[in-house]
Amino acid sequence: MIKKWWHDKTAYQIYPKSFLDSNGDGIGDLRGIIRKLDYLKDLGVDILWLSPIYVSPFADQGYDIADYYNIDPRFGTMEDMEELIKKAKEREMDIVMDLVVNHCSDEHKWFQLACADPEGEYGKYFYIREKKDGKSPTNWRSYFGNSVWSDIPGTNKQYLHSFHKKQPDLNWENPAVREEIYKNINWWLDKGLGGFRIDAIINIKKALPFESYQPDREDGLCSIQEMLSHANGVGEFLSEMRDRCFKPHDAFTVGEVFDEKPEELEDFIGENGYFSSKFDFNETVFGKSELGWYDAREITPEDYKHCCFDAQRHVGTSGFLSNIIENHDEPRGVSHYIPAGECTMEAKKMLGGLNFMLRGIPFLYQGQEIGMENTVFSSIDEVDDIATLDQYKTALEAGYTPEEALGIVSRYSRDNARTPMQWEATANAGFTEGTPWLKVNPNYKDINVADQISRDDSVFMFYKRLIQLRKDPRWKETIVYGTLEPVLEGEKNIMAYYRKGPKTLLIIGNFQKDAQEAILPCVPKSVLINNGPEVCLDQNKITLKGWQFLVLEI
Template sequence: MERKWWQDKVAYQIYPKSFYDTNGDGIGDLPGIIEKLDYLKDLGVDIIWLSPCYRSPLADQGYDISDYYDIDPRFGTMEDMDRLIAEAKKRGMYILMDLVVNHCSDEHEWFKKACQDPDGKYGNFFYLRDKKEDELPTNWRSYFGGPVWEDLPGTNKQYLHVFHKKQPDLNWENPELREEVYKNINWWLDKGLGGFRIDAIINIKKALPMHNYEPDREDGLCYIGKMLEEATGIGEFLGEMRDRTFKPHDAFSVGEVFNAKDEELPDFIGDNGYFSSMFDFNETIFGGSEKGWYDCKEITPDDYKRCCFETQAKMGNFGFVSNIIENHDEPRGVSHYIPEGDCCNTSKKMLAALNFMLRGLPFIYQGQELGMENVPFKSIDEVDDISTLDEYKVALDAGLAPDAALKAVARRSRDNARTPMQWSDGKNAGFTTGTPWLRVNPNYTAINVEKEAQDPDSVLNFYKKLIALRKDPEYKETVVYGALEPFMEERHNLMAYYRKWDKTLLVVGNYQWDEQEIELPGACKKVLINNYPDVVIDGNKIKLHGYQVLVLELAA
């Protein structure tokens, strides 16, 4: 595998709206990110990915872009963005932006012109179909519920939107549209961006000609994924985008790719892959149900282990996957992957180490390094996220009582990750002097940066140790490039694996409160990471405390 500048880095995702507010309007902003760069540098972060801060009506929290060349005034100005890029560069850090090019906003100039002249140039920037009485062009269901077709204002046509109706899909089959996308990407890279996280990119290729599929719910619609399974040829678009934009700039790109086929993985992230890396969503999608969130299966420790190892086996040594515990679209990882009732600092640290030591690029989502948890919802009226609101309705339609429906969707709500960053135990967790756009998690008095920075045994300081190990010249080659081999894979509620290069490291996590004893394959030379004050070793035998995690260097 060819070595690249980004492979030994640590990445951090910022959700700008919830990170830090400097002007008291209750919304995080770019000056707030600049103010907190030294915090991120101290943590050990090299790459910062910003969720969208382009000009947007915020129908889907900025993933509906009305101007790709402008910053939304809620977040600041283009001068603020230029300053952020420059200040990050001074600290040896790189800024990534979100590349959202499956769709734009219905308030984008292209869409307005398509409405004015649907048969003209800009009409061909979208998927438009003639409207028929009592019949949709296809029976696909959008990701946010309901049909993917909406009337094009002022015309006798309908447009396709696989997400929100305010997010019309862009027609990638049109070379003129693709040229506009590449022009914009290069404009940002020329500004000094380090690269992009690429949103929902698999959706850019539709199965043509469009047709219906077997309905999977009583609404007569089918899951949009059925169409994507049939779509072929996306590589032509992605290869062209790579060659025209990322490659000439030696930029880092990480794809949000949910359903690439195994045999295509080298095409996606091999030496000449479409992207530098792609996220591992194997754990994220586990237990999903076409019926809706209310029918999802909860993930167990053994499921989590299996999901991680499946991805690692698929990747082999041809590419670098990006490993996550959570992001802006998921619940908090500690509330999702740790069994209910077991979530505490000890188990949070175990989960952190098991994920962080996997082969690949570690991504930390804001607040993850503090062990931030899901927020308690008392009522559906407290929910902001459009996806959660739709899933609540689906659960009610399936016959769940309101309390049961709320509980079912609350565990997976995207709002869990979007509550304001917890900086201190002061008013609004130190996030804003105004009224926060989304309520602060009430546990901020116990879980916050100020408190954890002063506690050597905190989750925050444990993350710092993990990052320091990844960057330690003595262990860096092994942690970054070493092979991953599962150890005692069949042992219940034990997740353990080797990292092998010039050294042999063993990562061992006891994924339960009951103690477990294991026999090491060789003598322990050194304990590098431990979430307990002690290690019980007797010869080659180790007795693991509840939720204990160890990173050991084994004797050669």
């Protein structure tokens, strides 16, 4: 494998709206991020991925972009962004932005011109079709519910939106659209950006010609993912984007890739892949149902273990996964993967350690390093997320009471990850001097940065040690490039695997509150990481305390 600059890095996702507010308007901003660069450097992270900060009406929290060349005033100015890139580089950190090019905002000038003249040049920038007998062109359901088709006022035409109706899909079949996208990508990379996280990218290729499919709910619609399963040729677009933009800049790119075909893995993240890496979503999609969140199956420790190992086996050494336990689109990982009522500090460390030591690029999400948890909703009126509101409606239609529906969506809501970062035990968790745009999690007095950076046994310090271990010259080659080999797979609620390279490490975690014994494959030489006070080891027989996590040298 040709070694690249990003292989040994640790990444950290910032949700700017909720990170730190510097001017008291209740919304996080770029100057708030600049203020915390030294904090992030101290933690040890190298790549900072910012969720969208472009000009946007925020129908989908910035993933509806109205101007790809400007910063939304809520977050600051282009001068602020240039200063952030510069000051991050001074600290040997790279800034990565979101690349959202499956769709733009309906307030983007391209779409405004398309609506004014659907048959003209800009009408071809989107998927615009005639209604037939008053019916939409197809029966596809959007990711946020309801039809993917919405009317263009004053016409008999509709436009396609895979997501929110304010997010019209761009027509990648049109070379002029692709040229505009590549121009913008290179403009940002020339500014010194380290790369991009690429949003919803599989969706850029549609199955043509458009047709309807068998409905999968009583609404007569089918999931848009059914259409995607019939689409072929996305690689032509992605390879062109790689060669025109990413390769010349040696940029780091990580794809939000769902539904790729198994045989395409090498094409996506191999030696000459479209992207540097792609996220492992095996764990996050487990148990989800086409019917909705109300029908979702909770993930168990055994499920989590097998999801991780299946993803690792699939990739092998073909490329690098980007490993997560949470992001802006998921609930808090510790609340999702750790059984209810058992979300202790030791359990949080165990989950973090098992994920961090997997082969691939570790991604932390803001607040993960202090073990932030799901929030508490007392009413659906406190929910901001459009996906949660849609799922609440779906649960009500399935016969659940308002109280039951709120309980269902509370567990999975994206707002859980979007509550303000908990910096201190002071008002609003130190996030803002104003009124926060989203309610702060009530547990901020118990879970906050100020407390944890002063305690050697904190979740923060545990993550810091993991990052230091990954950078340590003695172990770096093994942790970054070594193979992963599962062991003790038959032991219930024990997750263990080797990382093999110039040295051999055994990573093991007891994924339950009760202690249990295990026979290790061999006798360890030393303990590199331990989330508990002691290690109960007799030759190769080990007694793991509840939630104990260890990195052992073999």
